[in-house]
Amino acid sequence: MLISLRSDHKEHLQLLTTQPLQVVVDFCKLALDFLQNGPNLKRYTTAAQKLEVDVDVVQNCVFGLINLLILSCKHKLSEADFRDSVLTLGFSQEHQAVLSKFYESKQNDIHRINHICINEPHYEDLKWRFEVQVSSRSLLQQVTPLIAMELVLKTQSDNGTEKESILLQTDPNNLLHIANELEHALSESRSRHSRKIQRALTH
Amino acid sequence: MKISEKWKHSLTSSQNINLIPDATYKKLVENCFAVLTGRDEIHSMNSLYSSKPDIVKEFYAALLSVSAEFVRCNLTKEEIAQFLTSSCNFTQPRTNLFVEHIEKSRIGIEASLLNIGGSLPHLTDAKWKIDYIVKSNVVDQPEGPLFRVSLITEEYDAEAQCKKLKNVNFTCTSQELQDLVYKLKDAVRHCSTLHNHIL
C-alpha cells in the first residue's frame, strides 16, 4: 500500500528533494535527535544558516520527516512500500536508500513509543513458593498446603514504567483450576476459530 | 492442654440433675455445637433457663470454651471422655452424648478455628477473554490476541464481617500468558510430585 501525504506536508519535505545526499543524512540525524531529546532550535538555526533558508523551513522539514516515519509505522509499511512512497514524493534513488535505512533502524523504537498510549497493567512476573501451614494459634495441629505467590504487574505511563507487586495465596485445588483455565485461554487463542478471526481481520 | 479450674468447676457443679435436667443438657449441647460450627442456635436460650438462669449461662459458656479447646488441641474421643468423667464428674450417658456430638461436628469446628487468623488474599478463580485490536489511533493494523485476565481473590472484610471478592485485573500478550501458565503449571507439577515421595 502507498501512503498519501497532505499537500502542506509534501511541501515541507520538498526542501530535501533538491539537496545533496549529505544534507539528507544530516537531516536524518536531526530527526533522530528529535526522537531522543526533543526539538533543538540551535541546531536548526545553524543548519538554516548553512542552507541559507529560514529556520522555520528547516524545522518544518524535520517535523515532516518525523511525521512521515510515524505514518509509515502506523500503517506498518513494508520496505518496498516505503521505498515506493518515498519515490513518489520526488526523492531520488540515493535519497530513498538513506531514508529507507533510517526507517528500518527506527521502526521498532517508534512502535514502542506508540504503544505507551494504552495504560493498562500488564503481566510481568510471577514468583511462587509451596508452603504447608502446620499449626496456628487457634488450631494446634493441622496440615494445610498453600501456595504463596507474588504477582508483578507493570503499567506503562508517561513517567516511565510502574511496577506493582501483589501478594496472593491459593491452595492446590484452585491452583490447578486456574492453571487449567488459563491454559485453556491460551489454547483457545490458537484454535482454528481464533485463527480464522485473525485472518479475517488482517485482510 | 490447659483447661482452667474455673471451667472445670462450672462443669462439675452443673452435674446436679436438679440444676440442669438431662433434657436441658441435651439442648445446650446441641446449641453449643451449632454455634461452634457457625450456625444459629437451634433452641431458644430463654426457654432453657428455668429457675436458675445464672447456672445455665455459666454451664453454657464453659461447655462452649471447653469444646473449642478440645478441638483446638486435637484430643481424641477417648481422651475427651476420660477428661469429662474423671475431672468433671460427668455421668456416662452425658459423656457419650457430648462425645457423639463433638465427633459429628469436629470438622465444622476445625473449619471455624481455621478461619481465625490473618491471611493473604486467597485466589479462587480466574476469568479471561481474548481481545483483538482492530484499529487504534496509533496503529492501523490489527493486533492480537490480547488476553484480559481477571484473577478473583477473596479477603475478609472487617467492616462487613464477611468475605469480599476482589479482582486483580491485567493484560497479557501471548508470550506473557505462556510464561504465566508455565509458572503456574510448574507449581502444580511440584505439588503433584509431592505424593511420589520427593519430599
Next chain:
Amino acid sequence: MEEVDKIIIDSLKQLECDISEDVEHLKQFDADMVVSAISTCLEAVTPDLNLPKRLPPSMSARLNIASDLAQQIKSLGFKGDMGYQTILYCNEVEVRRVLMFLIERLSRETIKTAPVEQTGYVPRLVKKIEENVKKSLTQTWIPSSLIHYGVRECDGGYTVSSFGNCCPLYTVPLAIPDSKSDDEVLKEYWIHTIPDVTKQCPGRTLIPSLLFKDTEFTEKLNLLDAIKKQSEVVSVSGIPNDIEINILPQDRHKELTEQSVQKLPDSKIDDLVTEVETIKTQFLSLQEAIKNNELQLSQIRNMKNEEQEVLKDTLSKIKLKTKTLAVINKEENMAKLKNIVQNASDRLVELANQWNQVQTPLLDEYRSLQNTLTSDEIKLQEEQSKLEDVKDTHQKLIEDLKEKSILEQTLMQKYQQMNRNNNRSAYTRRILEIIGNIRKQNNEIQKVLKDTRETQKEINNLTGQVDRSFTLSEELIFADAKHDETARRAYKLLASLRDECSSILKAVSELGLSERESRNLQEQIDTEKSKEVAVKLNRVYTDLEQIQKETQVLLNQT
C-alpha cells in the same frame, strides 16, 4: 504411529497378555483383544482387581463387561470420551489413546514402592502433607462461593479451598457467672441482666474470646491482694516499734483523765495537760536512762567474766613453773637428766645407721622391680593396642561384608527387575528413529513454508505494484483531465478498469479461499470415512438384533 503401536504391544506382551506374534498394529486389534489388553492393564494398575479376559458370547453380558471396564478406566482419571462403545466397536485412534493412558499409568504405578508405615512426628507430617496435597489435587473444582468457610469435607478429612473468610484474631472480655461467688448483688445481675455469652459479642469473635484471654491481664482478685500486701509491708517497716509502747501509756492517761474531766474546770485541765506532758517527757527520759544503764551493766558483767578467765589461766601456769623449778634446782637430778639425754641421742644415731643398712638394698630391689614392672606394662599396653586394632579391622571387615552383601542383594533384585524391562535400548533406538523422522518432516515443512512465503511475497509485490501504478497513472491523468477532454474520458476508463481489476483480484483470492475450504472439508470427510461409521452401524444393528433375540429367548423361558 507405528512406533507408538510397537511400544504399546511390547508393553502388553511384557504384562503377559496373549497377543499373537503377527500382530504389529493396533489396526489389527478386535474387540476381544482390546478387552483382554485393557483388563490386563487394569489388573496391573490396581492389583486386587479380577477382570474377565475374554468376551462371553451373550450380547448383554458383553455390554455389561464393556461398560464395567469403561467405568474403571474413567475412575483412573481418563479424560477422553469413554464408554462401552469404545471397547466393543473399537476404533484405532481411540483404542490407542486408551492404551497409551493405561500404559503410562502402569509405569508410574510400578515405580511406587510399598509405603513403609512410619512413626514419629516428621514422617507422619510428611505423609499427611502428601495425602492432603493429593486430596486437594484430585478433587473436582467447585466455585468457592458454594463452600462454607472455605473448607471441604472429603473421606474423613478436609481440604482448605479458601482462606477468604479468615477473620483476624480479636478477643473481647466476656462476662460469665461464677457459682463460687456469694455476692448477692452480682447474682441478681447474673440472673436477670446479663445476656448469654453467644450474644455478648459478634459471632466471629466468640470463639477467640472463649479460648484466649488477651484482654484480661491478671485475675482481678489477685491484683487487689497484691496491692494490700504491698501496703502492709510498707507500714511494718516504716513505723518504729516503740510508738506502740508510747501509745499504750497515753491511752491509760486518757482513761484516767476522762474520769475526772467533768469535775475540773478548763484552766485546771490545761494545767493538768501540761503537767502530764512534762511528766511524760520525764518518764520517757527516765526510761531511756534505765535502758542505757542496763546496757552498761551487761557490758561490765561481760568484762568481769573475761578477766576471771584470764586470772585462772595465769594461776595454773604459775603452778607448773614452780614445780619444774623445784626439780631442776638439785645437781644429781641434773646429771641424770643429761645422761639420759645423751643415751637417747646415741641410741637414735645407732638406730638410724641400722635402718640405713637395711633400707638401701631393699630400696634398690624395689627400684629394679618397679623398672621391670613398668617395662612389662608398656609391653602389655602395646600388645593390647595391637589386639584392639585387629579387633577393629575385624569389625569393619564384617560390616563391609554385610553392606556389600545387602548391596549385592538389592543389585540382584534390581538386575532381575531390569531384566524384565531391558527393552530400554529398544525404546531409545525407537525414540531416535522417531526424532530422525520428525526432523525429516520438519525439513519438508520448512521447505513448503518457504515456498508459500515466497509466493505470498510475490503476490504482495504484485498487488503493491498494481496499486502503485494505478495511483501514479491516476495522478498523472487527473492532472491532465482538467484541460483535456480525451484525458477525462481516459480517467473514467481508468476508474472502471481499476474496478474491474480489483474485482478480478478479489475473485482470484476468493477462489483460493474456497479451494482451501474445500480441501479442509475433504480432510474432514476423510477422517469421518476412516471412522467407518457404516460398518460399525451394521455391527450395532446385528448386535441389537442379537440382544433382542436373547431377550426374546429369556421372555419365552419365563
